[in-house]
Amino acid sequence: MTSNAPxxxxxxxARPASGGPQExxxxxxxxxxxxxxxxNFDVILKTANGTTYNSYVVRGSAxxxxxxxxxxxxxxxxxxxxxxxxxxxEITTLVLNHLEPDHTGAVPEFLRRAPHVHIYxxxxxxxxxRALLKDEFDRYQVTVVETGDTVSLGDRTLRFLTTPxxxxxxxxxxxxxxxxxxxxxDLLGCHYCDDRLFNDKVGDFRFSFEYYFDHIMRPxxxxxxxxxxxxxxxxxxxxxxGHGPVLRAxxxxxxxxxxxxxxxxxxxxxxxxxxxxxxxxxxYGATAQMAGAVYEGAAESGDVCVSLFDxxxxxVTPLIDLIEEADGLAFGTPTINGDAVRTVWDLLSSLVDIxxxxxxxxxxxxxxxxxxxxxxxxARMQGLKMRVPEPGLRIKMHPSAPELEECRDFGRxxxxxxxxxxxxxxxxxxxxxxx
Amino acid sequence: MATAKLTFTDVALTVNVPSGxxxxxxxxxxxxxxxxxxxxxxxxxxxxxxxxxxxNLSDPSALELRVLKDNLAGRNxxxxxxxxxxxxxxxxxxx
Numbered sequence: 001m002t003s004n005a006p007x008x009x010x011x012x013x014a015r016p017a018s019g020g021p022q023e024x025x026x027x028x029x030x031x032x033x034x035x036x037x038x039x040n041f042d043v044i045l046k047t048a049n050g051t052t053y054n055s056y057v058v059r060g061s062a063x064x065x066x067x068x069x070x071x072x073x074x075x076x077x078x079x080x081x082x083x084x085x086x087x088x089x090e091i092t093t094l095v096l097n098h099l100e101p102d103h104t105g106a107v108p109e110f111l112r113r114a115p116h117v118h119i120y121x122x123x124x125x126x127x128x129x130r131a132l133l134k135d136e137f138d139r140y141q142v143t144v145v146e147t148g149d150t151v152s153l154g155d156r157t158l159r160f161l162t163t164p165x166x167x168x169x170x171x172x173x174x175x176x177x178x179x180x181x182x183x184x185x186d187l188l189g190c191h192y193c194d195d196r197l198f199n200d201k202v203g204d205f206r207f208s209f210e211y212y213f214d215h216i217m218r219p220x221x222x223x224x225x226x227x228x229x230x231x232x233x234x235x236x237x238x239x240x241x242g243h244g245p246v247l248r249a250x251x252x253x254x255x256x257x258x259x260x261x262x263x264x265x266x267x268x269x270x271x272x273x274x275x276x277x278x279x280x281x282x283x284y285g286a287t288a289q290m291a292g293a294v295y296e297g298a299a300e301s302g303d304v305c306v307s308l309f310d311x312x313x314x315x316v317t318p319l320i321d322l323i324e325e326a327d328g329l330a331f332g333t334p335t336i337n338g339d340a341v342r343t344v345w346d347l348l349s350s351l352v353d354i355x356x357x358x359x360x361x362x363x364x365x366x367x368x369x370x371x372x373x374x375x376x377x378x379a380r381m382q383g384l385k386m387r388v389p390e391p392g393l394r395i396k397m398h399p400s401a402p403e404l405e406e407c408r409d410f411g412r413x414x415x416x417x418x419x420x421x422x423x424x425x426x427x428x429x430x431x432x433x434x435x
Numbered sequence: 436m437a438t439a440k441l442t443f444t445d446v447a448l449t450v451n452v453p454s455g456x457x458x459x460x461x462x463x464x465x466x467x468x469x470x471x472x473x474x475x476x477x478x479x480x481x482x483x484x485x486x487x488x489x490x491n492l493s494d495p496s497a498l499e500l501r502v503l504k505d506n507l508a509g510r511n512x513x514x515x516x517x518x519x520x521x522x523x524x525x526x527x528x529x530x
Contacts, residue, residue: 127505169479169506358445358468358529378466387529388466389446422447426440429452432464 021081022197024246025179025238027059027156031066031081033074036193045215050193053078053102054242056183057085058176060153063092066117067174067183068242072105079109088114093151095158096121097185098171099128103242107132111140120145122162125170145172147230161230163187165223167216173231180237186216187227188254189241200249208244209254213261219355221262228259268325270305274418276360277323278308280332281341286366286398291332293404294364294393297411304328304415316347320354328360328418329386333373335365340373348380361386362414364393364407371396389417442526443467444486454522458483458515468529474516479506481515481530488525492518 022030036050053070055078064086070078094117096104111117111133118141121129126144130137145151145160161173166187174183190212194202217224232255239247239254247254276298282288291308299306309319323329331348333340361381363374374392381388393410395403416422437454441461445468450461459481462469472480479502485492489511495503499517512530 123505123507164507357470361466382463382466382468382470385468385470385529387445387468389448391466417447424447424449426449426451429450429456429461432450432461 021057021085024056024197024240024248025181028176028179028181028240029057029059029085030197030240030246031055031057031078031085033070033077034193034195035071035074038191038193041191045191045212047191047193051191051243052193053105054189054240054244054246055082055103055106056240057082058153058156058158059086060156062152062154064090065093065095065151065153065156065158066091066110067095067240068097068103068185069106069110071102075106075109078106079113082110089116091117093117093153093158094119095151095174095183096125096129097174097183098168098242099125099132100168100186103185104132108136111136115139117141118143118151120151120158120160122146122160122164122170122172124164124168125172128168128170150177161227163223163227163230165220166227167220173227175234180235181240182231182234182236182238182251183240185242187224187241188239188247188258190244192244194245197246198249199245199247202245205245209257210261212244213258215353217258217261218353221355224258224262228255228262231255232259264325274304274327275325276304276306276328276330276414276418277326278306278330278332279311279319279344279347280309281311281334281343282332282366283334283336283341284366284398286395287332287334287364289399289404290364290366290393290395290407293399293407294330294332294411294414297408298330298415300408300412301415301419303419306411306415311343311347314343316343316350319347320350323351323356324354326359328362328414329381330362330364330414331377331381333363333365333377335367335369335371335373338370338372340365340376344373344377345380348377348384351384356381357385359384359386360414360417361388362390362392362410363388364395364410366395366397366399368397389422390414437522439491439520439522440524441520442487442524443469444526444528452520455519457517457519458513458527462515469515469527470529471516476502476514476517479503479508479514482506482508482512483515483527484509484530485511485513486526486528488523489513491521491523491525493521 032054038050056067157177190208192205192208239251280291363377442449472478
């Protein structure tokens, strides 16, 4: 008898659970967890077939190390795998390459069972470890390690590489010297769940690798570059990340691909010239007039490359690449119902995927009654770690000729900041009371 | 009241401030790129580079010293949410 009932979603999602630990190299064993049912990660990432939380055991002649753990919900699974390959009393070392909860969820329970282990973390990792262990922190032996520091397991040696901001301040990598094996935690990882574990067995996961880079690593490109500078000189036969497949087939290709992903695909035609992008939305044409005048003023000196974009009806997605390379951003928005308009917010909220720290920001706009939008956009830009050196420019209704000249002056001052020739100003603190 | 000059080079602005003013009281209002997290001296987000006038700032507390060390801050870096400008001229930029 056949049934027309739809298949259970749960059944669709289910994959065979990993039966136990898997050897990934001589005396190196995967003891992680599969999470095939996960559909989004940290709210921001879609995970169409789930993810893995990878943890590893390295066995040396004079010690056993555990490299990272798993999300708390998978603690029992993790400990069962661990106990299948090592006794607690022979585990000497716990390396925490990254302290985010999906890698440290099992740490408290593991430490209760193996309180004698020596924990190795990065300088910034120790801060998070302190918060994770609370009052129990002082019970444990914790050593802060930096690039070049090593831990001996007898005939195996772990060497640390301090690689901050890939993608937390605490991140580090650990290199198993004798086997050219690099444990990278989130770096070079991806959210892709398959119990066949190895990159040459799990099928085509490239989409997931790049998607993960775009949303996790892209805002930290310059730190990825610093990490690659440390990693590229190493002999590497295998990369063991904290999520997704273990990269045992042509691992260097993944490192080269990361280098490609952080490198500009087409050299900018603006060269070393500073760039200012002016974006605007206009309801009645007043903010558009302001934008045009800001553009004229900023372009006047010729030493800054200024571009003007109308966001009306536009998809903001293509603008992210443009903004990533720009030195300055100015947003023109009217105030409607006491707020900036939605397209401007869409673009500003999309900037979380790129690094905006230190870029110059500015806001301007026409308004009818209240004019809050300019201040709101300025606050958002400051939240994006941008500098906003010129107080926003607001004009009630359509700009007059003198007001358009104010807009040109505003543009001139923005260009001067970008070109490194700002007019130095001095004020008293009392002038700030109204801000 | 004793005053000091506090210059934020990333926005080319000098503010005349009363002695004892913390950088955090000024930087956001003038659009400097110094950013804040906890605002209580624990997270290290507001590490700020002191270009000039290190000696014109209040001494760091034990907490600030620990946070600076944990965050691998340089010799001329301070936490903008903690240090106070006491006198003379101080020039800063985001760390």
